[in-house]
Amino acid sequence: MSKPSLSLNIALISGLAIFAPLQAMANTETSQAPIIIQGAMPVEAEHFAAKLENAKERQIGEWRFWQGTVEGYPVIVSETLKGMSNVAAATSIAAVEFKPKAIINQGTAGGHDPALHVYDIVVGKYSVNLGAFKTPHKLQGAGSNSVDWKPMDLMASKGSAGEDKNAHSIRQFAADAQLMKAAEQAMPAYTQGKVVEGVIGSADVWNSELDRIRFFHENFNTSVEEMETASAAQISSLFNIPFIGIRVLSNNITNNGKYDAQTGIACQDYVYDVLKAYIKQINAQK
Known part of the structure; x- marks a missing residue:
């Protein structure tokens, strides 16, 4: 068998020399685990997806994911669909498919606390399942x-x-401390209402009985109710993924707060600031 020519060896060495830094660059770009931002409905996800740089939409089953970056960091917006089962499935898909660094579940909710008003935001120090x-x-x-x-x-x-x-x-799913810190750092910039720490209650139930709502508020300290956070928190805990839930009051029947669909946009804008604060924390740890 004849030996490779000198020119071929030089070409191979040159090709490897060019490929090595490209491969190193690719490894660097993909070494950062993405942050997942969840929203159940288009009104809770598409506004945030539009903020991503170089976003690409991906469909897995009935679930939509937008993959892009924020300030150079990989971020994925997940439209989970409504309800505990749908968000559990979406969270499991995200955990296995994308191996995220953290998950932020956000969107709208109905008020349980009469002291809270439409456009106020609850950062979920805890979330609880109100359907078990x-x-x-x-x-x-x-x-x-x-x-x-x-x-x-x-x-x-x-x-x-x-x-x-x-x-x-009742099981309380605690928010990740680092994500809580990022949420606190973003609080002063939010001007459409107040931002408080509280308990988010979740279930596949729409409660309009004031006595039932008061029971939850007094016995489990719930600030708001919706249909996803506690389920996403439970699945995240099983995968050991840092998690936080953040919800804006779209209505509050305990004080006659009328529904406002634009609250979902306000929440996404606040969570965008939370995300940037969290990315700064990550970059500071490098």
Whole structure:
């Protein structure tokens, strides 16, 4: 077998010399795990997606993802669709497909706290599942009273939730401390209402009974309710992904606060400032 010519060897070496820095550059660009920004509906996601630099839309099943950057850092906006199951699926897809550094779930919510008004924002120090309850045993004809229901912690054990003696307390999913710090740093710039820390309640239920809302507020300290945050927080915790929920009040029936669709835009603008503060933290740690 003849030996490669000198000119061929030179060409191969030159090609490798050119390819090596390109490969190193590619590795550097992809070494940063992206930050996921979740919104359930188009009105809660598309405004944020428009802020991304060089965004490309990707469809996985019925879920939309926009991949781009903010200030050079990879960011993915995820339209999760409404409800606990949809957001759980979207969060699982994001965890496996994109391996994110953090997840921020944001959007609109209804108020539980009479002291909060439309356009006020709740940074979820905790989120809770308001749809996991066990009813007391009652005979036929004895009626039903939701305030007698006891919360179940579906993550308390691997046994039957209905028979688990340790499951009768509500699970609080705590926000990541670094994300909380970023949210606090962004608070002064928000001028359309006040920003407070609180508890976000989630369930596939639309509550309009004031007594039921007061029960949640007084017993579980809920500030707002919606249909996604606690589920996304639960899945994030199982993947060990830092998480925070941020919600703007689009209405509050406890004080006659009327629905305003534009609140979703205001929340995305605030979360954009939270994101930039978080990216600064990441860059400072390098």
